[in-house]
């Protein structure tokens with residue numbers, strides 16, 4: 598196992614086009630489709646960090662801020678913000694782009710937690726996350742405190 602990785606080393610950018618089968622009757626992207634894309638982008642980020650398979654174990658702070666329209670492009674950015682023993686937390690941001698005007702807007706944010714699984718499907722240890730920037734260090738400290746509170750039952 599490597600000594601550790603920076604958030605930048607494993608960050609993921611994933612682009613999608615909103616097609617007719619992905620929308621509701623108003624022509625807006627289905628929420629479940631967005632959650633699926635966020636799940637895939639987050640999983641890819643974690644797989645790059647641990648070089649193993651991963652399973653989604655929790656989703657939190659999921660916000661739907663603006664609808665995404667049929668025909669728009671969605672750019673999902675996923676970045677690891679915390680890693681524990683076997684679990685990893687990713688922040689995912691989705692931005693919609695109107696291809697006719699070039700206008701962009703952040704439509705969704707969320708934090709997904711994944712657990713690394715070995716070839717037999719058992720949870721496995723992950724490399725350390727080494728935050729670099731002030732923002733990455735602050736995010737890590739925040740999530741570390743949240744982890745401590747959760748495992749102590751607080």
Ligand SMILES: CC(C)(COP(=O)(O)OP(=O)(O)OC[C@H]1O[C@@H](n2cnc3c(N)ncnc32)[C@H](O)[C@@H]1OP(=O)(O)O)[C@@H](O)C(=O)NCCC(=O)NCCS
Pocket residue numbers: 651652653654655680681682683684685710712719720748
């Ligand atoms: C993933 C799985 C194997 C973990 O096994 P488990 O015995 O429940 O694991 P634990 O309770 O020891 O937790 C494992 C890690 O997840 C973390 N975790 C558990 N519940 C969590 C929650 N609600 N939120 C955030 N992290 C959580 C634990 O803190 C631990 O992290 P650490 O090793 O970094 O300290 C098991 O929960 C599972 O198979 N879940 C279903 C996964 C799934 O089907 N996902 C959808 C398809 S990918």
